[in-house]
Amino acid sequence: xxxxxxxxxxxxxxxxxxxxxxxxxxxxxxxxxxxxxxxxxxxxxxxxxxxxxxxxxxxxxxxxxxxxxxxxxxxxxxxxxxxxxxxxxxxxxxxxxxxxxxxxxxxxxx
Amino acid sequence: xxxxxxxxxxxxxxxxxxxxxxxxxxxxxxxxxxxxxxxxxxxxxxxxxxxxxxxxxxxxxxxxxxxxxxxxxxxxxxxxxxxxxxxxxxxxxxxxxxxxxxxxxxxxxxxxxxxx
Numbered sequence: 597x598x599x600x601x602x603x604x605x606x607x608x609x610x611x612x613x614x615x616x617x618x619x620x621x622x623x624x625x626x627x628x629x630x631x632x633x634x635x636x637x638x639x640x641x642x643x644x645x646x647x648x649x650x651x652x653x654x655x656x657x658x659x660x661x662x663x664x665x666x667x668x669x670x671x672x673x674x675x676x677x678x679x680x681x682x683x684x685x686x687x688x689x690x691x692x693x694x695x696x697x698x699x700x701x702x703x704x705x706x
Numbered sequence: 707x708x709x710x711x712x713x714x715x716x717x718x719x720x721x722x723x724x725x726x727x728x729x730x731x732x733x734x735x736x737x738x739x740x741x742x743x744x745x746x747x748x749x750x751x752x753x754x755x756x757x758x759x760x761x762x763x764x765x766x767x768x769x770x771x772x773x774x775x776x777x778x779x780x781x782x783x784x785x786x787x788x789x790x791x792x793x794x795x796x797x798x799x800x801x802x803x804x805x806x807x808x809x810x811x812x813x814x815x816x817x818x819x820x821x822x
Contacts, residue, residue, distance in 0.1 A: 627808060629809065629810075631810075637814075638797070638812050638813065638814045638815060639751070639797060639799075639810075639812040640812070641809040641810065641811070644808065644809055651808075652808075652809060654809075685749060687751060689810075691808075693739075693756060694741070694753055694756050695741075695753075695801075695810055696753060697743075697750065697751040697753075698750075699749070699750045700749055700750060700751075702749070
């Protein structure tokens, strides 16, 4: 069964460093998403991506964040200069009628 | 505005008990989708069910059943004869069917602990 994959599963970084989180969506899906979940809290929408451009973004998704689909399979989230409050689980999702989530990348900013 | 409320923060039951997780939603859309996801201790989000707004039939899948009532804007989830493996956080979510607004709005989640 097709699934969304994400790498790395865990990442530890120093405040101010750039991180790139990678995702491979399900191959025939056209809509891609990033969500985040701060420990113990709800899942929050960050950004949606369709037809090689951002279709919607939340107020969390400020200038420090960017997304890219560099080739036909990968979908990346870049945080340019990480802050302590960026520590969270980041989920990638893709959808047909249903959004299917990857296993997440746990990001810890020290 | 769209909103999902899961008023039960935590529920604790003993194995084999039935348990119902409540979900109340708000939306101005006439067409929308409702979802339930399970987040086990390992952290991933596992899709359980999707229901569209014009299909109010209840659904049963094994020990799981869902009760969708538009009149009360509720989409409740019942686990019959709960098992320890059901221990997880369960999220209810809403998505508009209107073009462009296709993000998921999640509730805060209900943590279910099933004890042997």
